Amino acid sequence: MGLSIERSDGILIAMADGRVDGANAQEFQGDLTDAIDPTDRAVVLDLGEITYISSAGLRVILLMARALKRQDAELAVCSLSAPIREVFEISGFDKIIPVRDSRPDAIASFKT
Numbered sequence: 001m002g003l004s005i006e007r008s009d010g011i012l013i014a015m016a017d018g019r020v021d022g023a024n025a026q027e028f029q030g031d032l033t034d035a036i037d038p039t040d041r042a043v044v045l046d047l048g049e050i051t052y053i054s055s056a057g058l059r060v061i062l063l064m065a066r067a068l069k070r071q072d073a074e075l076a077v078c079s080l081s082a083p084i085r086e087v088f089e090i091s092g093f094d095k096i097i098p099v100r101d102s103r104p105d106a107i108a109s110f111k112t
Contacts, residue, residue: 003031011107012040017049020057029060033067041073042110046103048079053087065097074098078106 001018014035020028036043045061047053065075078100080088088094100106 001028003028003035005035007040008107010040011042011044011110012036013044013046013103013107015046015049017051019052020050020060021052021054022056025054025056025060028057029063032060032064036064036068036073038071040068040071043068043073043075044103044106045075045077046079046106047077047084048081050081050084053084055091058087058091058093061093061097074110076100076106076109078103 001016001020001024004015006013006015012035014032016028043064045064061077068075076098077088079102080099085094085099088099098106098109100109
């Protein structure tokens with residue numbers, strides 16, 4: 001699992017790749033937590049290169065969403081492959097966290 005970070009107009013863009021499972025979920029959480037700045041008003045989690053996500057990975061995303069809400073920031077995930085989107089839909093995460101088709105769609109959703 002890798003994570004790269006960009007910032008654009010107060011929006012943190014985190015791009016993850018590989019697998020997120022019980023073996024690396026804690027590292028994923030730590031990397032995301034370290035990347036989030038108190039001044040970030042929104043976070044886009046680009047999962048386009050994720051090949052697998054377990055319940056441990058979903059838990060990390062939920063914890064991140066809660067932490068961001070406490071700092072009055074928003075979260076959206078984007079670019080989900082069909083299998084990852086299915087995991088989000090089956091687990092109901094698409095009802096909790098906004099899922100956008102692309103990174104531009106996710107960024108635009110914060111500007112409305």
